[in-house]
Amino acid sequence: MGRQPCCDKLGVKRGPWTAEEDRKLINFILTNGHCCWRAVPKLAGLLRCGKSCRLRWTNYLRPDLKRGLLTDAEEQVVIDLHAKLGNRWSKIAAKLPGRTDNEIKNHWNTHIKKKLIKMGIDPVTHEPLDRKTTSSGPATTSQSTKSDEATKEQSPQNDDAVIRDVPADGCSPTESSTNTVSTGGSSSSGGGGHDQDPLVKWLLEEEPATGDEAWLNFTGSVDVDEFSSIAAGPELLPWDGATDWLLDYQDFGLGDSSLVDGYMVNNNSSNGAKF
DNA sequence: AAATTGATCAACCGCTTATAT
């Protein structure tokens, strides 16, 4: 009855991606696009689950990704958006070109959260910690669909409900019903005011079409065509070393140097294509 | 120098939402 697993677990490789797998995935997507993620691994000759391929692509291989630590400006945007949206990482990431939800989520948990606490700000409510009384925060309709709230200090102030009810077209939330979850509006000062908040209004707008100027363009724009020529295959690139292909990626002027600065050089881990 | 602890981040899991039939 229940859904079938997204992929057949048997024979499906897991764990860190190798450079070879990355290359296959890049090659395939750049030539064919990702019509249907479930089919991608098979067609690309990968022993991976489609979900894993999608994640790898969106979080790591996409040519328009910006690597490296978030800048102060980006960090501030994340904080502002988090105050409005809670843990809607994908929504937040959508407004930071070149950043992924995973990246922002990690950065929030490892850096920003601590920073805010140090500054005496509650990372959940975005209110001063000392002002955090018993009535503070959502303290409300623990509508969390997720499990054990206790272990998660994160409870995105019920705008969870607000956002979830945004129609698929991403426009105008049906403010009436949803906003009523009157969060005590730590950040949105007065619950239900989301429709009037320009920031939230903007956030709920349709994403700009790909290639359109994003609200905050921290990245240098990346020419995907250029990238595709690089990823075209061994005949064009020596894919022999785990580092080579990404180094070449940089040499060809793709992405900004942050790809190398922030990652390959500084982060000398041994994870798969992480060098 | 070795052991322990903490920080970081890629990847996975399970759930929800969207879409197709």
Add this chain to the structure above:
DNA sequence: GATATAAGCGGTTGATCAATT
């Protein structure tokens, strides 16, 4: 409208490296 399937999202885990003891 009901059901099945695919995609997307957010939370969590695990591997690795760095810092500390």
